[in-house]
Amino acid sequence: MTVKKVIAENSRNVSIEIEGRFDFSLHQQFREAYSSCNDSGTQFSLELSKATYMDSSALGMILLLKDHAEKVGGDVLINRPSEGVNKILEIAQFHRLMTIKV
Amino acid sequence: MTNLTGKHNTKLALVVDDSAMQCKVLSVLLKEEGYRVFSANDGARGVKMYIKYKPDLVLMDINMPIMNGYEAARKIKSLSTGTSLCPLIFITSMDTDQAFIESIEAGGDGILVRPFSPEVFKAKIKSIQRISDLYQQVKTLQQEQQQDAELAEKLMSDVIESRNYALDKIGIVKKAAELFSGDIQLSALCPNGDVNILLGDFTGHGLRSSIGAIPLAETFRVMTKKGFTLLEVIGQVNQQLYDLLPPDLFLGAAFVTISSHDESAYIFNAGLPDVYVFSKQGDIKNQIESCHPPMGVLPYLLPDTKLTILPIKITDRVILISDGIVEARNEQGEMYEFERFEQAAKLGVISGSVSNTVLNSVNDFCMGMPQEDDISLIDIPCDGWEQTFVVSNTTDNIAEEHLNDSDDEQNSAWRWRLALTGPRLSSVNPIPMAMSQINEFEGNAEHWQSLYTILTELFVNALDHGVLALSSDLKSSHEGFAEYYKEREVRLKTLDSGFVEIRLSSHPFPQGGRIKICIQDSGQGFDLKAHYRKRAEKSDAIMLSGRGIELVEQLCESLAFKDNGTLVEASYVWTT
Numbered sequence: 292m293t294v295k296k297v298i299a300e301n302s303r304n305v306s307i308e309i310e311g312r313f314d315f316s317l318h319q320q321f322r323e324a325y326s327s328c329n330d331s332g333t334q335f336s337l338e339l340s341k342a343t344y345m346d347s348s349a350l351g352m353i354l355l356l357k358d359h360a361e362k363v364g365g366d367v368l369i370n371r372p373s374e375g376v377n378k379i380l381e382i383a384q385f386h387r388l389m390t391i392k393v
Numbered sequence: 394m395t396n397l398t399g400k401h402n403t404k405l406a407l408v409v410d411d412s413a414m415q416c417k418v419l420s421v422l423l424k425e426e427g428y429r430v431f432s433a434n435d436g437a438r439g440v441k442m443y444i445k446y447k448p449d450l451v452l453m454d455i456n457m458p459i460m461n462g463y464e465a466a467r468k469i470k471s472l473s474t475g476t477s478l479c480p481l482i483f484i485t486s487m488d489t490d491q492a493f494i495e496s497i498e499a500g501g502d503g504i505l506v507r508p509f510s511p512e513v514f515k516a517k518i519k520s521i522q523r524i525s526d527l528y529q530q531v532k533t534l535q536q537e538q539q540q541d542a543e544l545a546e547k548l549m550s551d552v553i554e555s556r557n558y559a560l561d562k563i564g565i566v567k568k569a570a571e572l573f574s575g576d577i578q579l580s581a582l583c584p585n586g587d588v589n590i591l592l593g594d595f596t597g598h599g600l601r602s603s604i605g606a607i608p609l610a611e612t613f614r615v616m617t618k619k620g621f622t623l624l625e626v627i628g629q630v631n632q633q634l635y636d637l638l639p640p641d642l643f644l645g646a647a648f649v650t651i652s653s654h655d656e657s658a659y660i661f662n663a664g665l666p667d668v669y670v671f672s673k674q675g676d677i678k679n680q681i682e683s684c685h686p687p688m689g690v691l692p693y694l695l696p697d698t699k700l701t702i703l704p705i706k707i708t709d710r711v712i713l714i715s716d717g718i719v720e721a722r723n724e725q726g727e728m729y730e731f732e733r734f735e736q737a738a739k740l741g742v743i744s745g746s747v748s749n750t751v752l753n754s755v756n757d758f759c760m761g762m763p764q765e766d767d768i769s770l771i772d773i774p775c776d777g778w779e780q781t782f783v784v785s786n787t788t789d790n791i792a793e794e795h796l797n798d799s800d801d802e803q804n805s806a807w808r809w810r811l812a813l814t815g816p817r818l819s820s821v822n823p824i825p826m827a828m829s830q831i832n833e834f835e836g837n838a839e840h841w842q843s844l845y846t847i848l849t850e851l852f853v854n855a856l857d858h859g860v861l862a863l864s865s866d867l868k869s870s871h872e873g874f875a876e877y878y879k880e881r882e883v884r885l886k887t888l889d890s891g892f893v894e895i896r897l898s899s900h901p902f903p904q905g906g907r908i909k910i911c912i913q914d915s916g917q918g919f920d921l922k923a924h925y926r927k928r929a930e931k932s933d934a935i936m937l938s939g940r941g942i943e944l945v946e947q948l949c950e951s952l953a954f955k956d957n958g959t960l961v962e963a964s965y966v967w968t969t
Contacts, residue, residue, distance in 0.1 A: 346766070347594065347596045347643075347645065347716075348596055348641075350596070350643075350687075351596045351640075351641030351642060351643065352641060354640050354641050354643075354690065355640055355641045358640050381683070382645075382664055382665070382666065382682075382683045382716075383645070383664045383683070383686060383687055384663070384664065384683055384684065384685055384686045385686065387685075387686055387695060388686055388690065388691070
């Protein structure tokens, strides 16, 4: 279970990658990964191809990220969710709220 | 107030040392620190004295006859697993790493190596006592918190679950992962005898996830009781949770209305696993997947939000589950998954005990692995929701006597009138308004649910067949049934003209009264004679429509269509 953060040179593209189970135990780490990225128009891309599982707390954490992104005039993109994770995103109908690139 | 430090009591210390001289020295020092002191000269006696006096502190030599210090320490620590931590310090002249490590492993909380000055000894005692006090404080707070939580949980489940409707008919499984469940199960009776059911799953579990439960239960019950439609209840629940909860907290929920007289189920799934409809044989007839983000995520429902309306047989069962079931894991980390659930549910439907069969199957699969998430299931039978309306023939005479009183609208105790036009017809439900007026004027009473049914049926009739010009013939087949509701939605959306007017007047007589209902619509009307003829020809078995009017006829004193079917007049009589 890890959270990796990569910030592009222009600092407007922040990529956060989750490996393993994406659940409440990542709460603190996940928040830390984006809370200091306050440049206006920052694009957050959440890489979920290596996430094996996601629970409803993780969905809540994504909503918090979305709130943060909207506050700085940016956006959130979910990138390549694994099959299991995508199923959970579908049940929660998150594609109605943000872009999900399968 | 609980005393957290225990300072006002004299503390007890136990000194265990085979040297009487050493015991004496340590005792004196401890007494100077305000302790009462007992001593023992070997490990075995030390353990006995510990059991007898329950001291607040133990000082232990290592090398002793009969039972050495390590063994005695282990025994004492195994006895002191209760509420208080009794710190144990080894006193030794063995200044080796080995002695230090073994002391801690035997359960010692510290070690003092001789020789030491009285000041160092007293400082050590103080520091260890500080830790012990802190431990005691944490322990006490934890106990208080646990007690408060248990009390809160009891109140909460009393408020929420004990007020559910028809618990004897609806099968409910609820297995919380923690004291507070993030899952919630609600059922409530609509004024017309339909039943509304909700299975919800708040984000996470524990206390944090159950704070939304009470307002949710209130909204769901009150609105259902007042006769709001399921979609209106859902809209309000969504808005309320959006306003109340922090952004990362929301409710995955499935809502179901079972309407027996309509033989339909109205289903809405926002963020839960598929809702299932099983036939009597245990075959899956329908699966309704999530079509909307969970409640409380968005400020308003998405504009294209609609319910799934399905024709049902009375032998069908609707089953709702939370993800805790399909995601339950066994020791190998495998999940229970939908396939196992569907098989267990099928067996359960056939054997007549869905909740037990599924729960046993999940338990067998997990084989005692600790439960990670709340597990819930609701099993709803589709029969037994017919309302027992009181059609009172005995009141006819009284009503008859006062027949003439009510002939004239001018003689009414009150009159109420509402006309909805154009787009308002699709956005406003006038029935709860009418009912709330009646409740205000005439007081609250059980029998108004009959009037509610009359008003609802006649209003829907005027809107669907009058203003929207939908033919009820469509509903005669199962395919047409779905088609009907699809078409209804399309026409409602584009509705820009037309009206439905509702007029009510009340004509009380000494032991009761009569409410006259007139509903007029702007439609083309219909051929009344042909309509009645057609209905007479149809066999009862496959009639998916027309039941509404039949029901209204039973409940009314009189019912008459006029003006080519665009005006309906009904009168409803009640006695006290």
